[in-house]
Amino acid sequence: MMTAQELVANVKNLPPVPHAALKLVSLLDQPGVSNSEVVQALRCDNVLTAKLLRACNSPYFGLAEPVSSVDQAVFVLGHQQILHIVLTLAFGSTMVVPLPGYAVEASELWRHSLITAIAGETIANDLVDLNVDPPVAFTVGLLHDIGKLVLGQTLTPEVQAEIRARVEHGQQSRSEAEKAVLGTDHSEVGALLLQNWHLSDDVVEAVAHHHQPVLKPRPRLSVVTHLANGIAHLAGSAPGWDGYAMRISNEVVERLEITPEQVEKLVITVRESFDHVDQFMNLA
Ligand SMILES: [Fe+2]
Ligand SMILES: [Fe+2]
Secondary structure, X not given: OOOHXXXXXXXXXXXXXXXXXXXXXXXXXXXXXXXXXXXXHHHOOHHHHHHHHHHHOOHHHOOOOOOOOHHHHHHHHOHHHHHHHHHHHHHXXXXXXXXXXXXXXXXXXXXXXXXXXXXXXXXXXXXXXXXXXXXXXXXHHHHOOHHHHHHHHHOOHHHHHHHHHHHHHOOOOHHHHHHHHHOOOHHHHHHHHHXXXXXXXXXXXXXXXOOOOXXXXXXXXXXXXXXXXXXXXXXXXXXXXXXXHOOOOHHHHHHOOOOHXXXXXXXXXXXXXXXXXXXXXXXX
């Protein structure tokens, strides 16, 4: 048995996330953040700025004139698109690390994270009125499974195989299997990592409870993350052997009065974004 603290303390190989990106994530959490604050946060980081401009000028965006400053980039592509690019660049390099033996390619986890991010943003925009800002929903989607990186880096192949066997043959969900073998799971571990990065309580909560979303006394951000993850799985994005075990909670469906038609529509929207996701993965 291991605690989440021990696991997080044992991670050695996660590349650091740029400070500017973490700053940006906390900014997003505050209501009414302005373009200039976003630009300011990015300006402090030359490397991230350079990568951002290179990404903006890549053929994918097809700009007639290349942009040469963050202000220009925000002006031409818009606040939201810039956030997508920055978060993708910032967390992409952290998340695409080799995962010895955890039966999920890092790039596959990264792809699933991007798809969940898009699902989250779509849900916050179209589906549920929980007062969640779409960029925040995007961010937590991107980060929800980051605990799997920690587990992938710290557990021995034997322990990982034992967890996997419980999911495949023992009717346990991945979280249940992790808890049975480790005493903790990837949600708790991921939340702790994000807490160490000083991300907001809401973001930490959303990651901590993405498999057991909090509905009482009021639905919290984890509800959106849970739904986004569920929609990503339904759309066919399941990292590795994880696909067997993910179901959207009935309680959430009932409480938010979500209809099968709404779910289907979300799944279609998310599927339509797959090309976009593949191109985004190439930006980093
Ligand atoms: Fe998960
Ligand atoms: Fe997930």
